[in-house]
Amino acid sequence: MSLVLEITGNELSPDTLEPRADTETLVEAALQRFRDHPPRRILDIGTGAGCILISLLHEWPQAQGVGTDLAAGAVETARRNAERNGVAGRARFVQTNWAAGIDGVFDLIVSNPPYISREVIANLAPEVRNHDPILALDGGEDGLDAYKIILTEIKRTLAPGGWFFLEIGYDQSDSVPRLVENIGATPERVIPDLGGNPRVVECHMGITKKTLGKDS
Numbered sequence: 762m763s764l765v766l767e768i769t770g771n772e773l774s775p776d777t778l779e780p781r782a783d784t785e786t787l788v789e790a791a792l793q794r795f796r797d798h799p800p801r802r803i804l805d806i807g808t809g810a811g812c813i814l815i816s817l818l819h820e821w822p823q824a825q826g827v828g829t830d831l832a833a834g835a836v837e838t839a840r841r842n843a844e845r846n847g848v849a850g851r852a853r854f855v856q857t858n859w860a861a862g863i864d865g866v867f868d869l870i871v872s873n874p875p876y877i878s879r880e881v882i883a884n885l886a887p888e889v890r891n892h893d894p895i896l897a898l899d900g901g902e903d904g905l906d907a908y909k910i911i912l913t914e915i916k917r918t919l920a921p922g923g924w925f926f927l928e929i930g931y932d933q934s935d936s937v938p939r940l941v942e943n944i945g946a947t948p949e950r951v952i953p954d955l956g957g958n959p960r961v962v963e964c965h966m967g968i969t970k971k972t973l974g975k976d977s
């Protein structure tokens with residue numbers, strides 16, 4: 762198991778989502794994909810308390826990462842959590858709209874964006890709705906608003922042969938892969954969480970190392 766849930770024991774703030782066990786699925790999938798060739802540069806879009814990026818940097822001592830969030834409190838919390846976990850020297854946290862202003866090329870991009878539709882949010886019990894910041898939950902009318910923007914940023918910033926991993930809602934295993942295809946990327950597989958629900962889409966853009974090996 763990675764550090765995802767331990768970050769909860771580190772520090773949260775009113776601006777951060779409480780990390781979920783489901784997010785371990787994303788971290789584990791990325792670790793598995795890069796088992797033999799760890800990435801050098803990682804981008805975590807919508808980093809919250811920083812749990813995904815910090816977990817990955819902890820596992821890969823040679824890697825560097827950038828985490829973004831629109832919420833100033835989230836960025837500050839993620840910075841402190843990176844300090845606590847000994848990865849601050851390799852992590853940069855930026856307050857920005859998704860990946861606006863982030864330049865460079867990343868071997869691995871991860872994101873657990875807000876993906877709950879407005880209708881579902883409206884029907885949540887107030888104690889549930891108020892437990893996490895609305896910015897961390899609200900995926901717009903159909904729950905897909907964030908993915909549409911994030912995917913254009915991924916297209917701009919992913920290295921050739923790079924991989925990206927998106928956490929999804931249990932009912933988005935068709936819609937999100939379709940959006941991935943719309944940017945010319947390949948949704949390689951949808952990975953279930955421990956409860957058996959579709960939770961992560963593993964994707965790549967362009968030519969993978971495996972394909973290169975096969976063709977050359």
Ligand SMILES: C[S@@+](CC[C@H](N)C(=O)[O-])C[C@H]1O[C@@H](n2cnc3c(N)ncnc32)[C@H](O)[C@@H]1O
Binds near residue numbers: 780810829
């Ligand atoms: C579902 S939470 C995930 C947080 C963390 N990555 C995790 O897995 O626990 C989504 C995050 O996206 C951030 N967010 C929402 N809108 C954003 C935007 N326009 N630009 C950057 N981050 C945004 C929220 O503040 C929140 O931290």
